[in-house]
Amino acid sequence: MEKKNIDWSNLGFAYQVTDKRFVSNYKNGAWDEGVMTEDATITLTECAGVLQYAQTCFEGLKAYTTEDGRTVCFRPDLNASRMKDSCERLEMPVFPEDKFVEAVKAVVRANEAYVPPYGSGATLYIRPYMFGSSAVIGVKPAEEYQFRIFCTPVGPYFKGGAKPITIRVCDYDRAAPHGTGHIKAGLNYAMSLYQIVDAHEQGFDENMYLDAATRTYVEETGGANFIFITKDGTLVTPKSDSILPSITRRSLMVVAEKYLGMKVEHRPVRFDEIKDFAECGLCGTAAVISPVGKINDHGKEICFPSGMDEMGPVTKKLYDTLTGIQMGRIEAPEGWIVEI
Ligand code: PLP
Ligand code: COI
Numbered sequence: 001m002e003k004k005n006i007d008w009s010n011l012g013f014a015y016q017v018t019d020k021r022f023v024s025n026y027k028n029g030a031w032d033e034g035v036m037t038e039d040a041t042i043t044l045t046e047c048a049g050v051l052q053y054a055q056t057c058f059e060g061l062k063a064y065t066t067e068d069g070r071t072v073c074f075r076p077d078l079n080a081s082r083m084k085d086s087c088e089r090l091e092m093p094v095f096p097e098d099k100f101v102e103a104v105k106a107v108v109r110a111n112e113a114y115v116p117p118y119g120s121g122a123t124l125y126i127r128p129y130m131f132g133s134s135a136v137i138g139v140k141p142a143e144e145y146q147f148r149i150f151c152t153p154v155g156p157y158f159k160g161g162a163k164p165i166t167i168r169v170c171d172y173d174r175a176a177p178h179g180t181g182h183i184k185a186g187l188n189y190a191m192s193l194y195q196i197v198d199a200h201e202q203g204f205d206e207n208m209y210l211d212a213a214t215r216t217y218v219e220e221t222g223g224a225n226f227i228f229i230t231k232d233g234t235l236v237t238p239k240s241d242s243i244l245p246s247i248t249r250r251s252l253m254v255v256a257e258k259y260l261g262m263k264v265e266h267r268p269v270r271f272d273e274i275k276d277f278a279e280c281g282l283c284g285t286a287a288v289i290s291p292v293g294k295i296n297d298h299g300k301e302i303c304f305p306s307g308m309d310e311m312g313p314v315t316k317k318l319y320d321t322l323t324g325i326q327m328g329r330i331e332a333p334e335g336w337i338v339e340i
Contacts, residue, residue, distance in 0.1 A: 004113045008120035011155035013286060018151055020110035022103045025133070026093050026145040034103060036110050040150070049132020049142030056186040057086035058129035060285045061247075063108045063151070063340065065118040066328025071108060071340040073126065074326050076101045078247045083128060086183040091141035092130055100128065101338070107149045108340045114153050118327065121161070125154040125286070131186075157223070157286040158205055162319070164293030164308050165282075167221065169271070170195050170207035174222065174242075177213050181242030192222040206282065208295060210271055211240060218269045224284035225249040226269070228277040229314040234263040236277070248283040248322070254333060255321050262314075275302050279312030289319045 017040050024034030049055040059079040064072055080100035087094045104126055108115065116122035128149040132142030158165050172195045175181020180188055195207050206224075211217040218226055218238045225246040228236045235256040237249055256262040274280065280292040293308035294301055306312030311319060324330035328337070 001112050003115075003117060006114070006116075006153060008116045008122040008153070009155075011116075011122045011153055012159070013125075013154045013157045015152050018111045018114045018153075020107065021148055021150040022107050024095065024103070024147045026147070027143075029093075031093070031095060031099075031147070034099070034147075036106060042146070042148075044133055045135045047135035047137055049134065049136045050186075052136060053132075053139060054185075054187045054190065055090055055092065055132035055136075055142055056129065057083065057090055057092065057184050058127060058186060059083050059184060061104070061126050061128075062285055062326075063115050063124040063126060064326050064328075065115055067118055068328060069118070070328065071112060071115050072326075072328065072337045073104060073108060073340065074338075075247055075251065075336050076104045076338055077335070078250070079104075079128065082184060082245065082247070083130070086185060087130065089180060089183045090185055092132065093145055095130065095147045103149050104128065105338070105340050107151050111151050112340075114151065116153050122153055122155050124151050126151045154286075157284075157288075158290050162291065162311055164291040164304075164306070164311070165205035166203070166294040166296065166308075167206040167208050167292055168199055168202065168204040168296040169298065170199070170209055172207075173212035174207075174209040174219060175212065177211075177242060179242060181219070181240075182244060184244060189222070196222055204296065211242070216270055216272070218271055218274065219243050220246075221282055224282035224287040224290070227252060227281045227283050227289070227315070227318070228269065228274065229279035229312060231276070231278045233314055234265055235314075235318070236265045236267070236269060238269040239266045240268065246284055248285060248288070251336070252283055252289070252318055252322060255318060255325070258333070259321050259330075260317055271297075278304065279306045279315045280304050281311075281315045281318075288323065289315055291315050
């Protein structure tokens with residue numbers, strides 16, 4: 001397969017149109033078979049549920065070229081199952097999980113020329129999403145829906161790749177208790193845009209959100225879960241009903257315990273504990289693991305001993321093992337790697 005002429009090593013995390021995408025429509029209570037199409041545009045009624053009441057959710061996963069030249073993706077079944085949870089919470093019809101995985105594979109296969117080569121530092125980001133497509137004017141769920149999957153080659157989410165970033169404690173909340181923080185609803189991201197623009201204007205890379213009810217526990221950032229490493233090498237990661245259950249974080253917990261023999265704690269993490277941690281990172285499909293060097297709490301700086309120059313040593317081991325599994329250098333647990 002001849003690859004596209006793309007400067008893979010200099011890609012940022014940005015959209016570029018690829019050749020084909022998957023589209024399936026839900027009408028009269030059923031999903032159609034779905035098709036691959038070259039049309040990257042969508043025509044909708046002005047009154048579509050997604051446009052009026054933000055009835056939409058999405059997923060994100062990646063495809064990789066392995067060291068031995070296979071094209072694979074990472075745990076797509078977990079994206080299918082999380083999307084089911086999102087749909088149920090948003091009164092949207094579930095797209096069958098097995099068909100979700102098949103459609104992901106079909107999209108990658110149809111755009112194989114855009115899957116970045118092994119060792120280029122880039123990956124193919126896959127974006128499944130669903131939205132209410134029929135007209136609603138009273139506040140209620142749409143009757144018709146569209147499920148689509150496109151893909152686009154991407155580089156690192158944060159400029160500078162593995163360089164530690166600086167984040168700040170945010171005064172706004174991301175998710176209410178008993179709200180929608182645990183699902184991947186578009187609305188969670190719409191309401192974070194004000195804060196992220198402001199963070200960037202103030203010179204910070206991301207926002208650290210605290211729990212909305214008490215502002216004493218660490219939740220997550222706008223697009224990734226937290227991992228912390230204690231001074232004695234334990235992986236600690238926040239537990240809360242209002243954070244998104246990151247597939248990367250769940251995978252890292254297994255990697256830490258089973259591959260690296262580390263102790264793992266998944267528990268509520270108080271904000272006042274973090275000054276005692278040795279390393280901090282953000283984990284997610286887009287972020288992979290992005291090390292955090294510094295957290296700014298209203299002018300007071302919490303600087304991790306791992307510093308601002310490079311990833312901490314334990315974070316690096318986690319990063320190398322996870323990406324080693326994803327790129328086929330290290331044997332994966334059963335079912336984690338799905339060949340295209
Ligand atoms: N938290 C939020 C709010 C996210 O948007 C994401 C990205 O998907 C994550 C965490 C990381 O989740 P995952 O590892 O499944 O990509
Ligand atoms: C992902 O990591 O897949 C996400 O959806 C996060 C988003 C902020 C790009």
